[in-house]
Amino acid sequence: MSQGSPEAGGRDLPPGEDELWEAVADPSRRKVLDLILARGQATPTTLAAELPFTRQAVAKHLAVLARAGLVEARREGREVYYSVRAERLDEAAQVMARAAQAMAAAAARWDRRLHAIKRLAEEQAHTSPAQLPGE
Amino acid sequence: MTPDKVEKNILINAPAETVYRVITDPDQISQWFADAAELDPVPGGQGRLTFEDRATTQRMSVRLTVHAAEPPHRFAFRWDYPEGERPAEGNSLLVEFTLAAEGTGTRLRVTESGFAALRKPDEDKAVYYEAHDKGWDAHLASLQGYVAGQS
Numbered sequence: 300m301s302q303g304s305p306e307a308g309g310r311d312l313p314p315g316e317d318e319l320w321e322a323v324a325d326p327s328r329r330k331v332l333d334l335i336l337a338r339g340q341a342t343p344t345t346l347a348a349e350l351p352f353t354r355q356a357v358a359k360h361l362a363v364l365a366r367a368g369l370v371e372a373r374r375e376g377r378e379v380y381y382s383v384r385a386e387r388l389d390e391a392a393q394v395m396a397r398a399a400q401a402m403a404a405a406a407a408r409w410d411r412r413l414h415a416i417k418r419l420a421e422e423q424a425h426t427s428p429a430q431l432p433g434e
Numbered sequence: 435m436t437p438d439k440v441e442k443n444i445l446i447n448a449p450a451e452t453v454y455r456v457i458t459d460p461d462q463i464s465q466w467f468a469d470a471a472e473l474d475p476v477p478g479g480q481g482r483l484t485f486e487d488r489a490t491t492q493r494m495s496v497r498l499t500v501h502a503a504e505p506p507h508r509f510a511f512r513w514d515y516p517e518g519e520r521p522a523e524g525n526s527l528l529v530e531f532t533l534a535a536e537g538t539g540t541r542l543r544v545t546e547s548g549f550a551a552l553r554k555p556d557e558d559k560a561v562y563y564e565a566h567d568k569g570w571d572a573h574l575a576s577l578q579g580y581v582a583g584q585s
Contacts, residue, residue, distance in 0.1 A: 320550070324550065398549070398550075401549060402440055402549060405440045405546055405549070406440040406441075406442060409440060409442045409544055409546060410442050412466055412467060412544075413442055413443070413444040413542060413544060414444065415465065415466035415467075416444070416446070416453065416456050416457060416466050416542065417444050417446045417542075419456045419462060419465055419466060420446050420448035420452045420453045420456045420540075421446060421447050421448050423448065423452050423455075423456070424447065424448035424449060424452050
């Protein structure tokens with residue numbers, strides 16, 4: 300369940316950015332996604348064999364990825380094959396890129412602020428020697 | 435890694451008490467953070483930061499609420515929550531400063547977290563960040579001029 304949605308309900312955006320975000324924010328899930336992408340298609344059994352996750356964990360990850368529209372399932376005999384939906388993956392990449400950009404900008408702002416704090420504090424420390432013991 | 439948190443730190447050649455004052459005193463906050471600041475730096479204290487965009491002379495004001503104030507070791511606040519709402523996880527960013535003695539100076543660390551939940555109205559945020567950046571670039575330029583004039 301995605302918490303804190305601004306509008307009550309919020310269902311009108313079909314598999315929205317929330318689900319997309321939730322799906323790709325988890326590193327384990329990105330591993331599952333990467334592997335399906337590398338193989339073209341994969342069954343839960345082969346995924347569980349190649350990744351350090353249990354079958355149950357793989358099934359859970361696949362369910363979240365499917366809910367976000369990032370993968371689709373196709374049944375062939377007794378096997379279910381999962382493949383990546385490219386257009387949805389593009390959207391996910393954009394969401395991630397935007398978030399990374401916002402974070403990088405925030406980090407740069409704090410860097411500038413810390414440097415400004417440093418200058419102010421050091422100025423004050425040097426103009427009031429009583430604050431500094433010895434030396 | 436979930437991109438929800440930024441972390442930065444700096445070594446300052448000044449006692450923790452001095453650094454703590456710089457980060458909590460409204461008169462000083464207006465020199466490193468916003469163009470104007472009002473703040474009661476006690477737990478639960480309310481404040482307001484005003485940013486001016488020098489290019490357009492447009493003003494933007496942001497509320498903040500003090501989350502923790504333990505001089506001279508820790509100071510934290512939540513900001514960037516909608517007017518009329520209480521600051522909480524999911525509608526605001528949490529900024530946490532920690533100060534630790536290191537050598538003859540102070541190591542100041544800052545984390546800002548809550549981006550993942552806050553990213554909801556993406557376009558609003560983009561505009562907001564841009565406004566901040568502009569204000570900051572102008573502020574930094576004036577600060578650098580000031581520092582250069584000193585030396």
